[in-house]
Amino acid sequence: MKYLSANEQYKQRFGRKMYKASVSLDVTCPNRDGKKGYGGCIFCSAGGSGEFSSSASKCITDQINDAIALVSRKAGKDAGYIAYFQSFTNTYCPADHLRCALEEAADHPDVYALSVATRPDCLPDEMISMLSEMNEKIPVYIELGLQTSSDETGELINRCYRTEEFRDAVSRLRDKGIYTIAHVICGLPGEGEKEFLDTVRYAAHSGVDGIKFTCLYVLRGTKLEEMYDRGQISLLSMEGYFDIIEKALAVIPENVAVHRLTGDGPKKLLIAPMWTADKRRVINYINRRFG
Template structure:
């Protein structure tokens, strides 16, 4: 690949193939519970972007077991797993809940690392203490949903934190020995290619350790469904999207992993773009264009 992809990066780091085992905690987001908004970010699914995770009502170890079982057709005995706290804002909780969840995840015999999806404005001192303690025993990465560095776009989708909060979070996490992955969405309302590429540049300049790109999904039950119906927004074609990715990759320093260049939205909710559901076609296209 013309960029450092997840598989190569994980093999280099852990010496084996790694998969993510998605798990969820019984948490919400400040943009859902009324603290900073209600209804969540405009594009976010009712599952808080954790549509592949098991029920948060189950213990963390059984969620990990279930995820490993689901992946069993692709994995072998030497495959390692990253326990991925994916849904909602996984640090928006009592520190003791996070502490015991991380303890349980780290104790799972197949888990080699932990990734925690959260917001940069949900990292208070007591949560940072918990993260720091665990990061001294197992690799911990925090995944921050920046999505864009254009404040106007962030206001439109209801992000409810400013760019400097993200920059402070990156600093704080690094001081605690924790790596940062930054999520960026291409195709948000009112953004030209320069804006999207600018978001990548901003994340790199802010010190992110790795990046994840995804295209804007229109999911059933989100406000974006209306935006699509009203013609306020259109979905990107595969060629348009990967044209933006190509430009964005120019901003990524050599050696910085791009852990995802496109995601796949939950098929049961996906309205557009439908090409993202054809995994085989997308993988072939990526290989041809970036291989």
Template sequence: MTSGFFMTYTSVSEYYKKIFGRKIYKITLDAGCTCPNRDGTKAVGGCIFCSASGSGDFAAERNFSISEQIEKAKKLVANKIKNIDESKSNYIAYFQNFTNTYGDENSLIKKYREALENPQIAGIAIGTRPDCVGQSILEKIHDLTKEQFMDGNTVGRKYFSIELGLQTSNEKSAGYIRRHYSNEDYIDAVKRIKEINPDIHIVTHIIFGLPGEDENVMLETVRFALKTGTDGLKLQVLNVLKGTDLAKDYEEGKFKVLEMDEYFSILKKALSIIPSDIVMHRLTGDGAKNILIEPQWIANKRKVMNDLKKFLSD
């Protein structure tokens, strides 16, 4: 476990190493989904902060097959990380863009399976909204967890994770960001996932720095997710991206983004209340630089992580 001042937390790299016994890389895929916040079912335009790609700005183009996207994503990893042993399962396939349990269920399961059939894919992570985890798609995912796939040079079951975009437990903030689902939807989704298969790893996304939220509200969201029963957390500072309605509000001076020291201070307090068995999948985000307006300090991820490590150890 990673230690810092008086808290200890489990990093995602440590978590993967414990499960798989080796380094695991996460690659982003596009399943071709949309969102009820965009197609008119609940709203149009999406959440106020969401980019045109549905928060999947690092995924391959959706016109490629899942297998083709995997190969392209692997090359991106290889360009950054040398000496990867591609004879082993080194990747989690992350279905990120938009809402990946929303759409034709048989088509979605086919795409999940296509990823899992690749012997270098150790498992999948499915990004979605709590109000789109219907019982039917959840049962189909559960059935898939019981199937056997080639895993490196052996045959066995693979890893499954469902990532839920909570962002905030404050209903006023939820209205502002146009989330269009309730906290009860999130509670219900976590409950049903755990009931059908407790081995599915649940990750909850939380944003710090939403307009109108102070430190206490942000920490209350963390407490809410922990109380509900999440297995992991993704924490990040609010990103203002080009082309979003949030960008319009920012340009009109309706709010300010968190400075790095402000974010680090809140994050440090959050880590102090998070149990050590909760997996920290992300401590800060790094939005696509070509569409990032603010905060610019997140653009240099390596520097941010080095500064954060120093801050947490002080």
């Protein structure tokens, strides 16, 4: 099945293969500290979805060097890197705090772009102005955790913001020429194929430049684990998941890049489904089915 991959979109924009270098900023999330909620989204681990980045106690340059060292042999010397502020809510801080970190990342000689993961309800005007200034110096991507377009499911997963805030954030970022990427999850509690495809249609037609899919997986220490133990959720098989993803790809406009067909949680925390941890098997399957 033909779709625009992130690699193709990066090639058009940067003229080279791009890799992510994950870094952590010393921030938390309004879903955890009580501003919006406690305990976080039901699927989110204590590390705030940033287990692949190094410690926020290191400076940004050292974190980028660590991340590059992990992939540089595979990436080769012509690769470019995107400094990816991955864990928690990276705009949940004063704009100047994030600006300092972004400037340090942008100064790294191998960094060609910045990517910032956040929530749509944590983008006040001052933050968007700062991101826009940065975007004039170096391309900035904002990754927004939508997960679902249903406010009902949003409540069930303790997302603590309304779906319309997502569209508003995308439009304000787009007005400044900042690329946006939506994160969506397939298999959320109470949702089936129809609800997921509704989410994909909603996200893909909201003005985003890219979309990231992941299959719901259960991590140790999360609310989702408690629901899983009580038998309240069912999880998708690999084939069942990709059957739905194939339908999702068919509803995405051709200018929206697919940044990920599925995600994998940290192995040491993963409880189920175990196929999501078998990277080689998943990649082989994706290549056979979608390659």
